[in-house]
Amino acid sequence: MTEYGRGPGPEPWHPEDPQYGDQGWTGHETQQGQMPYVAGPQQYQQEPQPQQPYYAQQQGRYPQAQQPPYAQQPQQMPYPQHPQQHQHPQQHPQQETYGGQGQVWDTGQVHYAEVPQTADPYAGVDPYAQQQSSGYPGEAPDLYGTPEAFPPPRPPSMRHLQTEEPWQEEEDAAADSFLAGGGGGDNDDGDGDGDDGGRGGRRPGRSGGKPKKRSGMACLIAAVVIVAVVGGGGYYGYSYLKDKFGAAEDFAGAGIDVPVDVQIPKGAGLGQMGRILKEAGVVASAQAFVDAAKSANGTSIQPGTYPLKKKMSAASVVEVMTDPSKLHVLTISEGSRNSAVYAAIDKKLEKPEGTTAGIAKREVKNLGLPAWANNDSKIMDPLEGFLYPMRYDLTKDSTPESLLKQMVKNATDKYTELGIEAKSKELGLENPLQVITVASLVNAEGKNHDDFRKMSEVVYNRLKKTNDVTNRKIEFDSTYNYIKNQSEINFNLKEAKAFVHPYNTHNVTGLPPGPINNPGLEALTATLSPDHGGWMFFVSVDGDKTTFTKTYDEHLQLVAEFQERQKQKNGG
Structure with missing residues (x-):
């Protein structure tokens, strides 16, 4: 058996059909343009080399291999040099044969007659190395040495073999990449978008491109994320459409018997008022209040504290807030006498008549009057002129004494400011x-x-x-x-x-x-x-x-x- 064919039969190895032949395959590429030796008196048949493992033979082409595809035999030549001068075939067309000891093998190739030479031109040349084309007539082109070449032939027994190698680390890395937002490593479509550097989604050394096994945990997490995103988006989309096009949620009636004081700050618009009322539990939605206020001249609503109830309809709230008498504030007019101020405090805080006047008389020295005030014993009311006229917001914690102190402080601050x-x-x-x-x-x-x-x-x-x-x-x-x-x-x-x-x-x-x-x-x-x-x-x-x-x-x-x-x- 030779490296040029599958056996003694007349069938040559066809370089354009790498799958041709099923026996005697050695894994070597066909040597183009190499002339066989014809020995002199004694023919030397090439000693069969032990067949190397597939991955060892393919190391030069596949990264997994650990040895070069054709390891040099240090002291063995495929055709040992005969002490006698080699003879080459005569240059005339004939079918080449090898003979020795009564046996002849037909190689199926046509060679030329031997030309006598004095020196062996092939001495020291690696017979397994790819030879340059000699340009002999009829020589077939090298179909394995160009970028468009066919892949090297493989033995029949390994043509459909799928090697199993552990890829657990890569699968874990792919799962981590997916959870981190990468998601491009598990590309089984062969589109070159995966982690294999654009090699069609196949792992190095895997001839069949078998899809990787995905991690079960990664798939579970991916499913949970998808469900959460779709569910959350649907909920917010529904809420948006409901708020945009649906009727605003509203309570009915004048509310339940749970009083609550709501303070509206200065400069607040209807939207802010609605949000404050909703947070206090007065209205069902801010939009319901805005709609009711717009239809009832709600722009006249003044800042201040309003005595309201829980779960009131928006219309009821607007009715209360547009009535100045319902505003839970105390307004002191410019030029008001103290007697009128005392009576107003009693009324707003629902105190018995004379309560605030009595507190003002008893606590006059504890209400914060400046040192230059009350320097004449003939003064009828030491607090007269010190209850500064303005609006005072009332809360559930407001008392006659607290209001009097606030009024005196405001007056003193203003007088100091004016110098x-x-x-x-x-x-x-x-x-x-x-x-x-x-x-x-x-x-x-x-x-x-x-x-x-x-x-x-x-x-x-x-x-x-x-x-x-x-x-x-x-x-x-x-x-x-x-x-x-x-x-x-x-x-x-x-x-x-x-x-x-x-x-x-x-x-x-x-x-x-x-x-x-x-x-x-x-x-x-x-x-x-x-x-x-x-x-x-x-x-x-x-x-x-x-x-x-x-x-x-x-x-x-x-x-x-x-x-x-x-x-x-x-x-x-």
Whole structure:
């Protein structure tokens, strides 16, 4: 048997059919263009080499092999050199045969006649190495030495053999890659996207490209992730569509008997209000409140604290919040007297009448008055002028004492901000308390900011020592009304002048001992910045517009006009 064919038969190895033949296969590639040796007197037959394992033979082509495909035999030549000179066939076409000891083998190849040579040109050449084409006529091309070549032939017994090798580590790595978001390593489609470097998804050395076995845990986790994603997406999609196109969830009725105070901050829009109400358990959804508020002029809803109930319908909530009387706040108007403030606190906190007034009298030294306040024993109410007018939000924790402290603090902070202590001396006043007293008179007699500035000029001019018209008497009706706790325009002036009281400016000179109300910011700023027009008198003839004059004669004319109007009004 030779390496050129399958046996002594006439069938040659066909290089274009690597699967041809099923016996005598040695795993060697056909040597193209190599001439066999014909021995001289004695023929040497090639000693059969032991067949190497398949992977050892294929090491040069497959990475798993550990040996080169054709290991060199250190001291063995496939055709040992004969001491005698080799003879080559004569160059004439004939069928080549090998003979020796009465045997002849037909190789099925045509060779040329031997040409005598003096030296063996093939000495030392590896007979198994690929030879360059010699260019002899009829020589077949080398179909294994080009990139387009067929794969090397394989023995028949191993053509369909699938080798089993452990791939557990690669499967674990593929599972980890999938869980990390890779997912590209287990590509069984052969599209080159896997971890095998684009070799069609097959593992190195695996001829059949058998699909890898997937880890059961990885598949289970993948299934759970898919179910979670699909389920979560469906839930949120349903919620979005329901909120977008469905009717907003709402309660029915005026709510259950569980009161709750809801505070709406300043600058809150309808959407924020709805969310606050929903978090408090008042409405079923913010959208229901927004819809109800838009249809009921909900833009008039003011910030503050509202007494509501749990599980109210949105319409019921809007009805309460659009009613100013239901707003759980206490608003102190500019120029309000303390007596009115005390009564309002009692009403809002549902306290018995007189509760707040009693606390104010008992706790006056503990409510935070500044040191320059209450320096005159003739003061009727030390807190007068210190309950700063503004809106106060009420909560379930609000008490008369807590409200009074907050009002005093707000007033003190505002007076400090305006710097009334320093400006009192610039205005010729004795102390900061007199600044608040002037502002309270201005706020009681004036009607707007322009009136306030002129009214403060009247007060300062009447306090001057050079005033010989009123002899430094203020003569404001508001002081007499304060004593009487009334707000009357038509009263007996003679009786008022005869009534002796420290606060009655018709009877005493100068300012009253203390403020007669709680002045607002406009009255305070006007007091600190008077008009300087030289005004001495004023009269509101029609009860709406105030007219100021500089002389007493002008004033008497206006007073006569006012009295005539009052007679006509009363039918006299």
